[in-house]
Amino acid sequence: MTESTAQGRVLPVTDLSLVVLVGASGSGKSTFARRHFKPTEVLSSDFCRGLVSDDENDQSATRDAFDVLHHIAGKRLAAGRRTVVDATSVQSEARKQLIDLARQYDVLPIAIVLDVPEEVCAERNAVRTDRADMPRRVIQRHIRELRRSLRHLEREGFRKVHVLRGVEEIENATIRTEKRFNDLTHLTGPFDIIGDIHGCSAELEALLGKLGYVDGVHPEGRTAVFVGDLVDRGPDSPGVLRRVMAMVKSGNALCVPGNHENKFGRHLRGRKVQHTHGLAETIAQMEGESEEFLREVREFIDGLVSHYVLDGGKLVVCHAGLPEKYHGRTSGRVRSHALYGETTGETDEFGLPVRYPWAEDYRGRAAVVYGHTPVPEATWLNNTICLDTGAVFGGKLTALRWPERQLVDVPAERVWYEPVKPLRSEAPGGHDGRPLDLADVHGRRVVETRHAGRVAVREENAAAALEVMSRFAIDPRLLPYLPPTMAPTATSHVDSYLEHPAEAFASYAQDGVERVVCEEKHMGSRAVALVCRDAETARKRFGAGGTSRSSAAGSGGGPTGSLYTRTGRPFFDDQAVTEEILGRLRSAVGEAGLWEALDTDWLLLDAELMPWSLKASGLLRSQYAAVGAASGAVLPAALTALEGAAARGVDVTGLLDRQRERAADAAAFTAAYRRYCWTTEGLDGVRLAPFQILAVQGRSLAGLPHDEQLALLDRLVEHDPTGLLQTTRRLYVDTGDPESVRAGVDWWLEMTGRGGEGMVVKPLGALVRSPEGRLVQPGIKCRGREYLRIIYGPEYTRPDNLARLRQRFLNHKRSLAIREYALGLEALDRLAEGEPLWRVHEAVFGVLALESEPVDPRL
């Protein structure tokens, strides 16, 4: 088991394992551990004794100390970290607990025994003040127990046992860390993963040909990966074995075992097995084969590893599916799970075991590709896919190209074997995945995003989002995106301005963005519209309007999309009004030829819905108009009083002037909000200004440059005869060209001077990174001077007020904007890739939760 070098023995130790040092007190375990392992890998019972009792030698604390040790070891093993236990472990009961722990976390238990003479131990203890008075008999007992244990260690369950005898052997030994057999994370493929073959040799050859293999070799160096069940039932199991074994041997393929190989292997090893489920056919076919071939097959099957972790951990291949906690683990349980899957213990009406729908619960990052359960179509569910499409039952043989995630299949030549029961009509968990689970969103969460890494959501924010999402939002299936918040431009120091576009241009220039688009900011309410070609599309693609699970509450033709606010609430209480708007949008999309141009039958639009008063009327009345009404009522009376006093010769000059300014400011405030209010009647007077197409079938358009976006949207607006849709005015600016920047500033001054809200400056390339690789703000808003009265109050423009307001802090808002942007992008990518609802919802929910973070609401 061990080899030696000139210096000493080399002990192989698996990278993920529980290493148990066995040795008497004073045998040098701690020194050994320190020399060969990372300090954090080592858990010492003495240290834990100290933790719970302040005394490393307090034997009365032993029980609690081991509780702590086992707990920490458990956490480390669950996280996939090798752990070394530094305790005497000379008693079998103590070791049993550790072996159980290793089994619980499906890692290899490894024993390293330090067998040192009693004298040496005693000498070492004698020089340690804390152990000097340890009775000699304790060491004697340890050594006696150790000797007695030696023969049993492997039987106890240790998968590797290294015994080091004597001080010299211990001193000279070295540790070599070995990877687990299933860890092939360094292989990146590309792979072609092939489903259950069951002796269908002709179909296998046809599929390999279709995938581009020539005699088992792919000219582009791709690797085939077989998910097992090569044999049984079908016409030519030896042929399949010959092909697969040759490819594996030459390094052109990997193979994991199926339950049928396992059983066939036991038969080959002379064990008694029932010749059922198609084994009889294999045995018959093998009769003409040579002894040599039979031996090769036996060795091949014996050498198969239960599952493989590939491509940097992004891909797991096994026969029957594997929950995340077993990925890369090594135990009998993992092997049995990989081969047979989990069953509920029940049997169905055909006498077959009922399988536990593990994929429904799957939340792992790695894609799990497996077979075992015949399904009519291979479909993704929670990042897992079953490739057994029943070739031997007359279905087809399916392969998955990785990382392309593309399916390739060939039909079966005929029904080779009558199935016991008909193929299931749906993949496990149903085609549309399972309903949303609270665990998808609740509590503190971290969402992995492809554009900005991990984004954390705090518990209290998730709690608030849960309230709004549950009580007020629309059906999550029709809510595939929420817009991120947007940061304002850096605070301006231009006289009498709080915000000014010069800062926005400068900031983009600094981020290396040369060309930006300035888009008119419409003052209304943010709206997201999901427009489907028809109710059927909405039902098929988004599962809207009832599924097979729940077709309750008669929904007529069903919705054809949705129109919702930035917290996911419906814009209109009346679904008919929503449908009316969607209808107009749909017909404009059709007339503009965008269905064809974008090759889609749905699209997701980011837009502004006007007037502001339509959605915000409650707020307008209680806050904005109220301020107008109160100021309008009080200021004339106050002015009259002051003028009266002045007429009497009382000196009120300063006060009177200030009140006059006040009255002017209040009037300006009222004028400011009035611009964004008008009366609507049904949809008359309602305007929708789309400014980005976020996603279409199979594609996120978040990275489409804004000039192309606007060209598409102009086409859309042009083809709306109803006056609902409104264009977004724009101006392109080169941030490095002073002339162009000046034109941008003038454009803004002109627009806001006429009462416009302001503009949003965006990088032309939409989804852009800075030279340092940071995600650049997707937009920076520059709000008009008059508009800001609605935000900062009627009198914010007074110099002393401005001076104070300029001390605003933007960093949190900017960070929030980027995090929400990353989550929004993630939602769109997940949507485009057809990921299941919970994955899309996770990101959308994250945006809503972050919106409840404490940040200055006026930014």
Added chain:
Amino acid sequence: MFLTIGTTGTPERPATDLGFLLHKHPDKAQAFSTSYGTAHVLYPEADEQRCTAALLLEVDAVALVRRGKGKGRGGAPDAALAQYVNDRPYAASSLLAVALSGVFSSAMRGVCRARPELPEQARPLRVEVPALPARGGPELVTRLFEPLGWTVTAERVPLDTAFPEWGDSRYVRLVLEAEALTLAEALRHLYVLLPVLDDAKHYWVAPDEVDKLLRAGEGWLPGHPEQKLITSRYLSRRWSLTRQAMERLELVRLAEADDSEVEEIDNAVEAETEDEEKPTPLAVQRREAILAELRAAGAARVLDLGCGQGQLVQALLKDPAYTEIVGVDVSMRALTIASRRLKLDRMGERQASRVQLVQGSLAYTDRRLKGYDAAVLSEVIEHLDLPRLPALEYAVFGAARPRTVLVTTPNVEYNVRWETLPAGHVRHGDHRFEWTREEFRAWAAAVAARHGYDVEFRPVGPDDPEVGPPTQMAVFTMSTGTDTEKEAKAA
């Protein structure tokens, strides 16, 4: 932020005595600084016949917002405070009342050192408050001031003349006239009643509010017909302190993000029932009916889904037959109140181990809810938009699958029997729908069939021969026979 007080006089008792009474000289404009801005006192008119003093408070709106705020985090203690757009600089609110008591403190106490006889004298008085925020409108203003000897003229101020359809604002243009009142009385009326009428969120809560009220109300409050309303509104400020502490700032921000008010979404708990619950007989009957069904079902482990303020949980705790009681609600505020009602933090360990309050949502399946004997959904489903009902159905009947499920909901047919309910109105602002008996039964029967339950219906409250009972209850019991069979058939 502005009011005037005037009086008329005669050569014997000149109007300008007002200057002595207020301790402010009629020919000067004087300024006093207060914590929220500068208060000015000046006299637009002052002669023998007529003398009027004006109090003008220049509120510093920016200071108001920035007071006590964490750096850069917008961490104002109260969301309303965090608004720069705020009526405080204009409306006659509690800020003005505070300024009044500060600037005219001796006058309010009825002390005049120069002319000790003056404060005792009643005189004709006229008070104008051009923008008085008045919850309750001119009617309440009249009811509050008239019994005190004032002739009241109160006109509503329109919200915005450009948008007449928005209606009136909550401000009233108020003129008070009295033939004979002392100035101290008038000032004390204003000091108490301005904040009472404003009844908005306040910026200061002093621990000695009760004393202040007693002092200012001396001589007039005890006999006032609206004494109860005045006292409770005035002191509600103290309670609102606890309310603010519980206010979910996260929710406030989500409301703001959507240009709406937090009351719109943080409405799971009714403000009125917050402190002293006065259960309507129907609520009691409903609870009795639920308890009876739970007993009949022999349930020991019970889920109260949508437990609100925990009334049912409290009732269940009283019966030791219930060994595990889980209250679930999506509203954190409701859960906080429920926990306070149950005194969870002070409950004995054994009792406490029987009850749990957790945030959850029936829009999602929830593993924690599996395997219970019974679940109660009392007055819950009608708070969901209809399109989201299937998700609740699956979460409860498909995923959690308790043996017994009790669902109660209003019977809309009965609404005609509520005298106070205008025709066509739902019983609660947040009810997204109310069903007839037939609609409820159709839904319940379909749910039962889909998920393998049997269902029966019970009336709650008086069963009117014509329109049925006010509340309808469905009792679902999981059908005998294997669970999976039924599920398979349903699928």
